[in-house]
Amino acid sequence: xxxxxxxxxxxxxxxxxxxxxxxxxxxxxxxxxxxxxxxxxxxxxxxxxxxxxxxxxxxxxxxxxxxxxxxxxxxxxxxxxxxxxxxxxxxxxxxxxxxxxxxxxxxxxxxxxxxxxxxxxxxxxxxxxxxxxxxxxxxxxxxxxxxxxxxxxxxxxxxxxxxxxxxxxxxxxxxxxxxxxxxxxxxxxxxxxxxxxxxxxxxxxxxxxxxxxxxxxxxxxxxxxxxxxxxxxxxx
Amino acid sequence: xxxxxxxxxxxxxxxxxxxxxxxxxxxxxxxxxxxxxxxxxxxxxxxxxxxxxxxxxxxxxxxxxxxxxxxxxxxxxxxxxxxxxxxxxxxxxxxxxxxxxxxxxxxxxxxxxxxxxxxxxxxxxxxxxxxxxxxxxxxxxxxxxxxxxxxxxxxxxxxxxxxxxxxxxxxxxxxxxxxxxxxxxxxxxxxxxxxxxxxxxxxxxxxxxxxxxxxxxxxxxxxxxxxxxxxxxxxxxxxxxxxxxxxxxxxxxxxxxxxxxxxxxxxxxxxxxxxxxxxxxxxxxxxxxxxxxxxxxxxxxxxxxxxxxxxxxxxxxxxxxxxxxxxxxxxxxxxxxxxxxxxxxxxxxxxxxxxxxxxxxxxxxxxxxxxxxxxxxxxxxxxxxxxxxxxxxxxxxxxxxxxxxxxxxxxxxxxxxxxxxxxxxxxxxxxxxxxxxxxxxxxxxxxxxxxxxxxxxxxxxxxxxxxxxxxxxxxxxxxxxxxxxxxxxxxxxxxxxxxxxxxxxxxxxxxxxxxxxxxxxxxxxxx
Numbered sequence: 119x120x121x122x123x124x125x126x127x128x129x130x131x132x133x134x135x136x137x138x139x140x141x142x143x144x145x146x147x148x149x150x151x152x153x154x155x156x157x158x159x160x161x162x163x164x165x166x167x168x169x170x171x172x173x174x175x176x177x178x179x180x181x182x183x184x185x186x187x188x189x190x191x192x193x194x195x196x197x198x199x200x201x202x203x204x205x206x207x208x209x210x211x212x213x214x215x216x217x218x219x220x221x222x223x224x225x226x227x228x229x230x231x232x233x234x235x236x237x238x239x240x241x242x243x244x245x246x247x248x249x250x251x252x253x254x255x256x257x258x259x260x261x262x263x264x265x266x267x268x269x270x271x272x273x274x275x276x277x278x279x280x281x282x283x284x285x286x287x288x289x290x291x292x293x294x295x296x297x298x299x300x301x302x303x304x305x306x307x308x309x310x311x312x313x314x315x316x317x318x319x320x321x322x323x324x325x326x327x328x329x330x331x332x333x334x335x336x337x338x339x340x341x342x343x344x345x346x347x348x349x350x351x352x353x354x
Numbered sequence: 355x356x357x358x359x360x361x362x363x364x365x366x367x368x369x370x371x372x373x374x375x376x377x378x379x380x381x382x383x384x385x386x387x388x389x390x391x392x393x394x395x396x397x398x399x400x401x402x403x404x405x406x407x408x409x410x411x412x413x414x415x416x417x418x419x420x421x422x423x424x425x426x427x428x429x430x431x432x433x434x435x436x437x438x439x440x441x442x443x444x445x446x447x448x449x450x451x452x453x454x455x456x457x458x459x460x461x462x463x464x465x466x467x468x469x470x471x472x473x474x475x476x477x478x479x480x481x482x483x484x485x486x487x488x489x490x491x492x493x494x495x496x497x498x499x500x501x502x503x504x505x506x507x508x509x510x511x512x513x514x515x516x517x518x519x520x521x522x523x524x525x526x527x528x529x530x531x532x533x534x535x536x537x538x539x540x541x542x543x544x545x546x547x548x549x550x551x552x553x554x555x556x557x558x559x560x561x562x563x564x565x566x567x568x569x570x571x572x573x574x575x576x577x578x579x580x581x582x583x584x585x586x587x588x589x590x591x592x593x594x595x596x597x598x599x600x601x602x603x604x605x606x607x608x609x610x611x612x613x614x615x616x617x618x619x620x621x622x623x624x625x626x627x628x629x630x631x632x633x634x635x636x637x638x639x640x641x642x643x644x645x646x647x648x649x650x651x652x653x654x655x656x657x658x659x660x661x662x663x664x665x666x667x668x669x670x671x672x673x674x675x676x677x678x679x680x681x682x683x684x685x686x687x688x689x690x691x692x693x694x695x696x697x698x699x700x701x702x703x704x705x706x707x708x709x710x711x712x713x714x715x716x717x718x719x720x721x722x723x724x725x726x727x728x729x730x731x732x733x734x735x736x737x738x739x740x741x742x743x744x745x746x747x748x749x750x751x752x753x754x755x756x757x758x759x760x761x762x763x764x765x766x767x768x769x770x771x772x773x774x775x776x777x778x779x780x781x782x783x784x785x786x787x788x789x790x791x792x793x794x795x796x797x798x799x800x801x802x803x804x805x806x807x808x809x810x811x812x813x814x815x816x817x818x819x820x821x822x823x824x825x826x827x828x829x830x831x832x833x834x835x836x837x838x839x840x841x842x843x844x845x846x847x848x849x850x851x852x853x854x855x856x857x858x859x860x861x862x863x864x865x866x867x868x869x870x871x872x873x874x875x876x877x878x879x880x881x
Contacts, residue, residue: 125696127357127673127774129728154676163880167585167607167873171474172640174680175760176565179474199763201676220577223532255759275534279562280755283569302573306532309570313534314541319488323522326494334495339511350503351381353496353552 138204155182155197155208169210175199178284181254184208194252194286216288216296219303229307230269237300241267242293249287249297255280259287259297266304271312275305357673357771360696360725364735364772367698368743376703384710391713391720393777394663394812399633405861406854407657407795416630417661420645421652422858423869425851427590427603427612433846435601435616439465439581440838441831442602442615444588444647445623447475448564448820449803451571452827453621453834458578462835465615466580467604469587469872470642473572476625476804477823479640480564481683481756482548483556484824485817486521489545492553494518501818504550504707505783505811508660513809516790517818520825525557528824533570534559546688548816550707556817561683561756564820586613587872588646590851591620591654591799594844599654599799601846605872618841619798619834622647623827626782626804627664629874635779636679638667646870647805651786653854656794659807660784665814668693668711670778672733674764679778682736683757684708684816690744692737694772695723701734709813712777725774733776738768781819783810792830798837800830 135150140158147162156173159166171179180197187205197210219236226232233240240263249259262277278301287297325331341349379387389395400412403421413421441457443450446468454466466472487497497518502509525543529535535557536544545554559566575582585607592601592614601616624647628639637643652658669684671677687693687704693711695701695718702714715734718724724732738757741749750769751758761768785807792800803823810818858864 124355125360125724126355126726126728127360128355129675132675132728152675157876160876161878163878165877167470170641171470172476172479174479174638174640176479176562176756177474177640179471199676199760201764218573218576220579222577223574224530279534279560279566280759281569282565283572302569305534306570306573309532309534310530313529314537316488316529316537316542317540318490318542319522319525319529322488323526326519326522331493331495334493335515338495338498339515343507346502347507350499350507353499353503 138202140202140205141207143209149202151203152201155184155195155200155202156180158202169197173198176282178282181211181284181286182208183211194254196254196282196284211286214285214289216285216299218296218299221303223306223310226307226311229311230271233266233303236303237295239293239295240300243295244293246292248290248292252286252290254284254286255282257281262301263295263297266300271304271308274301275308278305361735361771363696363698364694364737367694368737368740371692371694371700372740372744374700376700378703378706379710387713387717388709391716392709393633393635393666396633400662405857406652407655408661411661413661414632416632417627417645417648419865419867420649420869420871422865423649423867424864425590425653426868427848427851429848429852431603431612431848433592433614433848435614435846437465437613438616438843439463440617441619441621441834442467442617443621443623444602445625445803446470446472447623447625447803448477448568448571448823449827450623451568451575452824453623453802453831454580455571455574455578456828456831457835458580460832460835462838464580465583465617466575467583467586467588467615469585469607471584472575472582473568474640474642475568476640476643477564477820478568479638479681480820481561481681482685483546483558483563483817484820485548485551485555485815486525486557486821487518487553487555488522488525488543488557489554492555494521496553497521497555500551501815502811504813504815506813507811509811510808512790513788517809517821517825521821524821524824524828528567528570531570531574533567536560546685547705548688549684549705549711550815556688561685561754567820583613588624588650589870591650592846592848593654593850595847596844597655597850598797598844600844614846616843616846618838618843619800621800621802621830621834622651622786622805623802624805628779632664632779635666636670637779638670638679638681639779642873644871644874645782646872647801648785649869651794651796651799651801654796654799654850656796656799657787658784659787660812661807663783663812664779665708665781665783666712666777667780668708668715668777669736669775671773672731672776673727673774674766675729676764677760678731680760681778681780682773682775683754686736686738686741686754686757689741689753691740694735694737696725697723707813708816715777719776731776733774735772736775737772739770739772742769781814783812783814784808788826790829791833792826793833800834802826802830
């Protein structure tokens with residue numbers, strides 16, 4: 119590889135990693151500054167099975183509580199998406215026993231009313247806003263719960279598109295609401311009951327059933343290798 | 355140099371680049387480029403497999419070693435089943451969920467076992483979308499042709515025709531379950547154009563398509579009260595006296611005990627191999643992507659297809675360090691984002707197929723036109739701010755919220771500054787050979803999703819994976835459920851292992867490693 123020193127990004131932290139002292143579930147360890155929380159656990163010699171999933175910030179497996187040096191505030195993060203810093207203290211959140219309602223989404227008669235049967239605690243929000251503060255995806259969770267209660271399912275489904283189901287909004291709720299599960303129900307109900315039926319899709323399914331593409335298929339599938347390659351080259 | 359200083363060239367050349375059109379490579383140029391720069395053609399990384407159904411076929415050393423690996427199960431292992439079921443699904447990603455829901459819906463008794471949690475998978479990370487020919491100007495035949503071109507004409511025609519024709523009914527199923535695909539103003543499904551496709555065909559849920567589908571499918575699996583075995587890693591399959599598949603042995607990762615499951619049919623939906631870090635590449639894959647299903651089916655006698663070819667997604671993050679290997683969605687190039695070298699030049703049509711784009715990035719970097727990091731990596735710029743310049747301020751934030759948030763966590767605003775990227779190990783193009791019902795050459799053993807092979811040829815087209823998962827998950831589930839109703843549970847034996855071990859012995863024994871790998875060894879050995 120050519121070595122042209124002009125095109126190198128300055129990364130002093132990489133050239134000389136500074137070791138910092140952090141606390142993992144109460145145990146003090148020294149790790150290189152700036153690595154992710156989950157990598158810090160591996161660096162400290164811990165085997166991690168529960169608490170790691172996609173490693174890309176999408177699956178919500180690595181929900182973690184952390185506190186930075188001298189700050190009393192306990193915050194939340196996804197362990198694969200957070201860099202460690204000196205004096206940081208963290209512990210992973212174990213699976214929380216939230217109650218998930220069971221439903222047959224297609225058979226619901228009145229999804230907006232059914233919300234109150236499935237999740238009767240949903241309207242009991244006391245506006246403490248702890249759920250919103252706990253969300254690592256920066257969703258306005260409290261607002262979403264109220265919108266669900268007031269039947270604005272469309273807004274909820276849009277607000278919670280970023281939700282990775284880490285569940286960190288749940289243990290903090292003083293009204294025992296599981297906002298992520300409420301939002302999941304509401305989003306599915308929005309999609310299954312209130313979204314428009316796409317006319318074009320149904321037309322395409324019928325076309326396939328009626329054999330509208332059979333002639334094209336016969337033409338393409340009968341071609342020899344050369345003919346097929348030539349034909350492919352014409353499709354741009 | 356300071357990263358912002360290095361990024362200046364991208365800002366300075368933006369307007370001039372917007373006027374440029376970069377033609378796609380001719381077929382000959384494209385082949386030449388790939389042969390010279392694509393990691394699939396790095397001969398030293400490959401070796402022939404010494405024995406088994408694919409004896410003599412070449413694959414990467416990392417995979418060959420695992421395929422020839424020793425089973426953790428001894429010949430005399432206790433095989434009294436802890437659970438008995440009609441259909442056993444192994445894997446909790448998109449294909450596994452689709453399979454178990456359809457098998458359950460068809461009336462079969464089902465178990466879904468997964469080595470991490472339900473839903474922990476690559477599926478959940480799929481951002482680009484799902485290819486289904488729903489637009490009036492598009493057709494399943496065009497989808498077939500585009501995929502064939504992308505796969506270098508080596509795709510299994512029957513599998514491919516099945517996938518493109520089943521596509522629209524899969525979209526309908528997902529919509530009925532409540533998946534929120536993006537819509538046009540008239541209520542029809544919004545379609546985007548993906549790399550290597552001649553027509554706009556990508557259904558999306560902003561840049562969270564996989565996450566949205568998986569949230570819904572997981573919820574449905576729980577609502578249907580399907581029996582789950584989580585943190586249960588499959589470590590061996592079971593065969594009956596006729597050599598057909600009859601169940602599996604799991605290791606409970608919480609207590610290391612073995613769990614035996616007797617099943618009339620087994621569906622492996624165990625995903626890909628990114629965490630083997632083939633050729634030292636970083637990966638976009640999830641923690642458990644260690645190719646377990648390939649090893650298990652191989653010992654059982656199932657033939658593999660196209661296992662010498664892997665997909666290196668063009669845009670894996672190189673900077674910051676914490677995001678190395680993480681994907682920067684192809685959607686950014688779909689919306690017009692340029693790839694730019696250190697001199698401020700474009701060097702490839704950004705919407706060419708993934709193998710072509712990756713090869714050209716590697717070419718730029720090997721020619722010294724890359725940007726290097728102090729941890730020894732190299733990459734080129736992906737001009738993300740261009741999207742705001744082109745389509746109006748706020749475009750990046752509105753269309754790519756997941757990307758914005760991921761970089762924002764490390765103090766980077768991708769709507770203002772370009773992103774440094776390099777190919778990352780993304781997908782196993784081949785896998786266990788299947789028929790159109792997703793069954794392997796071993797009776798009652800089905801494989802669905804990334805673990806299967808043949809459909810994608812030598813290069814999977816963007817957006818075809820999510821569809822593959824749903825189509826063949828569904829087909830395997832329905833076929834297995836239909837068959838299980840009319841058959842008896844076979845006796846549980848390990849005779850396939852006796853055969854495998856005998857064959858290994860003839861060829862100088864197994865490779866010395868125990869397979870499957872289950873999880874990558876990232877824990878630092880301390881002291």
